[in-house]
Amino acid sequence: MNFIVRIIITAVVAFGLSYVLKGIHINLFTTALILALVLAILNAILKPILIILTLPITIFTFGLFLLVINAAIILLAAKFVNGFKVDGFWWALLFSFLLSILTSALYRGDKEEKNN
Numbered sequence: 001m002n003f004i005v006r007i008i009i010t011a012v013v014a015f016g017l018s019y020v021l022k023g024i025h026i027n028l029f030t031t032a033l034i035l036a037l038v039l040a041i042l043n044a045i046l047k048p049i050l051i052i053l054t055l056p057i058t059i060f061t062f063g064l065f066l067l068v069i070n071a072a073i074i075l076l077a078a079k080f081v082n083g084f085k086v087d088g089f090w091w092a093l094l095f096s097f098l099l100s101i102l103t104s105a106l107y108r109g110d111k112e113e114k115n116n
Helices: 002-020 029-053 055-060 065-080 089-115
Strands: 024-026 084-086
Antiparallel strands (some): 024 084
């Protein structure tokens, strides 16, 4: 159940960001749901491999290279999901940064509501 809630929160945030950021295009909310699923799969499988492969540069940049990995995952997801388009690397970087911050804040708020 928790996984489904996380997917829905990610889809809502991504769909909202597509209205705010002019370089991110999501056609329908169902496309945002599919995007959230694809991002979950890519983050579970591909991201750990990329982190291990790029560990020296990640350490050298004090972890900032993880933002580049997140942007690359967003660009890869754009290749897999029809109806989701990113206009360039910098838009993907901004989108991944905002998506991470907003979903983290909403997950934290969801956990606090369950504890009370």
